[in-house]
Amino acid sequence: MKKIVILDYDSGNLHSVAKAITQVADNKTQILISDKHEHIKNADRIIFPGQGAAADCMRKLKEHNLIDEINYAIKNKPFLGICMGMQVLFQKSSENNGTDLLNIYQGEVKDFKKHIKKDFKIPHMGWNNVKQMTEHPLWNNIKDNSSFYFVHSYFASPQQKNIITGTSLYDIDFCSVIACENVFACQFHPEKSTNDGLQLLKNFINWQI
Amino acid sequence: MSLAKRIIPCLDVNNRRVVKGINFVDLQDAGDPVEVAKRYNAEGADEITFLDITASSDNRKTILDVVEAVANEVFIPLTVGGGVKKISDIRDILNSGADKVAINTAAIFNPDFVRDAADKVGNQCIVVAIDAKKVDDDRWEIFTHGGREKTGIDAVEWAIKMAECGAGEILLTSMDRDGTKIGFDLELTRKISEAIRLPVIASGGVGNLQHLVEGIKDGKADAVLAASIFHFGTYSINEAKEYMQKAGIQMRL
Numbered sequence: 085m086k087k088i089v090i091l092d093y094d095s096g097n098l099h100s101v102a103k104a105i106t107q108v109a110d111n112k113t114q115i116l117i118s119d120k121h122e123h124i125k126n127a128d129r130i131i132f133p134g135q136g137a138a139a140d141c142m143r144k145l146k147e148h149n150l151i152d153e154i155n156y157a158i159k160n161k162p163f164l165g166i167c168m169g170m171q172v173l174f175q176k177s178s179e180n181n182g183t184d185l186l187n188i189y190q191g192e193v194k195d196f197k198k199h200i201k202k203d204f205k206i207p208h209m210g211w212n213n214v215k216q217m218t219e220h221p222l223w224n225n226i227k228d229n230s231s232f233y234f235v236h237s238y239f240a241s242p243q244q245k246n247i248i249t250g251t252s253l254y255d256i257d258f259c260s261v262i263a264c265e266n267v268f269a270c271q272f273h274p275e276k277s278t279n280d281g282l283q284l285l286k287n288f289i290n291w292q293i
Numbered sequence: 294m295s296l297a298k299r300i301i302p303c304l305d306v307n308n309r310r311v312v313k314g315i316n317f318v319d320l321q322d323a324g325d326p327v328e329v330a331k332r333y334n335a336e337g338a339d340e341i342t343f344l345d346i347t348a349s350s351d352n353r354k355t356i357l358d359v360v361e362a363v364a365n366e367v368f369i370p371l372t373v374g375g376g377v378k379k380i381s382d383i384r385d386i387l388n389s390g391a392d393k394v395a396i397n398t399a400a401i402f403n404p405d406f407v408r409d410a411a412d413k414v415g416n417q418c419i420v421v422a423i424d425a426k427k428v429d430d431d432r433w434e435i436f437t438h439g440g441r442e443k444t445g446i447d448a449v450e451w452a453i454k455m456a457e458c459g460a461g462e463i464l465l466t467s468m469d470r471d472g473t474k475i476g477f478d479l480e481l482t483r484k485i486s487e488a489i490r491l492p493v494i495a496s497g498g499v500g501n502l503q504h505l506v507e508g509i510k511d512g513k514a515d516a517v518l519a520a521s522i523f524h525f526g527t528y529s530i531n532e533a534k535e536y537m538q539k540a541g542i543q544m545r546l
Contacts, residue, residue, distance in 0.1 A: 099390055104368055136415030205492045205515055207417055207461055211339055211545040213294040229294060231545045233370060235417045235461075253295045276370050276392060278334065 085112055086289065089127035091154070091169075092119040093144040097275065101133040101166065104275035108286040119148040129288070130157040133275075134168025138193065138238070139180035141168050151186070158188055158267055164288050165269030170262065171240050173269060179238050189262070190243035197237070200255035209235045214250040214260050214272065222268050222287045230280045232272035234260075239271065266293050297545040298509050299339035299516035300533055301494060302523045304329055305346045306375075309359055312346070313472065313521045323524040327362045333523065334367040336530035339545060341367060342464070342494075342518060344395065345375025357389045364390025372420055372464075380413055387418060395464055397422040398437045401444055404458055411459030420494075421460040423448055425481060426468040433467075433481050440468040448481065449488050456489040463489065464518070467497040472521065474500025482512030494518050502528060502536040509542050 088109070090102055098117060105115055116123055124130065132154065134141060145151055157163055158173075165173060177183045177193035185193065196206050211231040216223050239258040242248060250261030250270070260271045268288065274281035304311045304326055311329050312320040323329065330341050343363060345356055360373050373386045374395025383394045394414075400407045400421055411419050424440055425433040425448035433448040452463055465485055467478035477495045486493040495514035499505060499522055508517040522528050534544040 097392070099388060100364070100392065103365060103390060107368070135417065140415075202490070206490055207492070208296060209417070209462065209492050210299050210516070211297045231297065234296075235370075237417075255295075273370075276368060278368050282368060 085114055086129070087114045087116065087127045088129050088131060088289065089123050090115065090117045090131045090133060091124070091150060092117045093141070093148045093150055095133050095135050095141070095144075095168070097133050097135045097167070097273065100273075101131060101275045104282060105131070105285055105289070108282050109289055113289060119150055119153075121153060124153045124157055127157075127161060129162040129291070130164070131288075132163065132165045132169035134166055134170070134172065136168060137180055138168070138171065138177040138183040138185065141172055142183060142185065145172070154186060155188075161266060162288065162291050162293055163267045165267070166275070167236060167271060167273060170269035170271050171238060173262075173267070174240050174242070177238060188267075189247060189264070191241050193238050193240050195238055196254070204255045207235050207237045208254045211277075212252045212254065212260075212272070214252055216250055217261075218249050218263070220249055220263050220268065221291050222263070222284055224287045225283050226280050226287075232270070232274065232277040232281060234272045236271060295543065297339070297543050298537070299494075300505065300530055300537075300544070301340045301342050301372075301516055301518045302333045302338050302530060303342045303344060303496065303518050303520045305344050305520060306356070306359065307345075307347050309356060311524065313524055323521075326359050327366055329524070330363045331366050333530055334369055337534060337545070338369060338530050339516070340370040340372065342372040342374070342395070343391075345373070347375075357385055360386060360389040360391055374420070374422055374464075380410060383410055383414055383418070387414060393418050393420045393462070395420040395422045397424065400455065401435065401437055401446070404454060407455060407458040407460055411461070416459045416461040419460050420462045420464050421455040422464040422466065423452060423455070423485075424466045424468050427478065427481070433478075436468055440471070449484050452485045452489050456491050460491060462492045462494065464494045464496060465514075470498025471496075473498050474521070476500065476504040477508045477512050477514075477517075479507055479512040482508060482514050486513040486515070492516065502533050505533055506537055506540040506542065509537070510540070
């Protein structure tokens, strides 16, 4: 029996992620939405969904006592970060007048407004292509430059270029996917990206490290 | 390749059935919401919008179980509107599996509601629906309750205000064009799209595929919403996307 825990910190897309994972999981996979230490410790893999503002996300993670749990999971298990669940892995965000993040990877989360031309709408909302920068088991059966659904106003800018696993273009090229050891994190929402998104979630369930 | 323009089929739901009328009256049945949503998902819709069209005027809540049934079947973004008055309504809709909530009437009675909602659930979840009618040469005003009640508020100013309040997207419907099949109100769409930095969804009046192209090219919309041309099988979503791509608009095919 595989156990997947979706970290519960009142993120808005929690249930969408759970529904999509349920859709692709076989009956040997148990899916749990939880913030309990015991569940996270016993899980085979962890999904960190995310949505909304950086400061709010950090506050909720603290309220749910999830900071240590995430640090633990990131070092030990297949870990999938989605949207804000990718951004919070960096040092700090310029959102909400500057927000300190989990500081797993060096680099900042920047405001699109200050980096792209004025005729580009914000949020960056809709379907955009993801260029696969490296090979990865989570890209199995997903063609290079496939489209995924995005909705965000800030983007991660990693200092270690070797963790950049996917990029997308919105006036500028930005990092839309990172991967490092047992961690894979994407700015887009696989749970809302129909077949390719579901394939990515399926690949995550089957990912052997 | 970059961000694609979107096609959003709209399900106007009344008494748990998809319906379509002209200028918000004379409703015609167009099927079961779950079946219709599944079909659009399979045809390549970029998102689905689900409007409980009489929830606000009947003073009742959005039919959450129908929202949930739709959300269980489609893995593309789902926007739900109708009857949204309180933050708890928004949470209920999001918890039923919607990704965004459209606020209309409630915003007009209390603009701070949009601000509060954006703070609580994030602006990416808040779509402000603007129903506008042309009242003079260069003036459009917003109407509530499915176009039945006048407010006297200027539509362009209102869009700017809603952007300041933290809306994540604007769903702009021309009440003059809705159901007429003569094309979007391009002048109104362009005015609002150029006045704010938020994505704008053009709605109301689509009768053929060229209208969708015009909405993007001339109306400067980021997404186009249509109902009857898809409901009654005049065109498939795929066909519409291919047509738009051929006209030089980047689509997700």
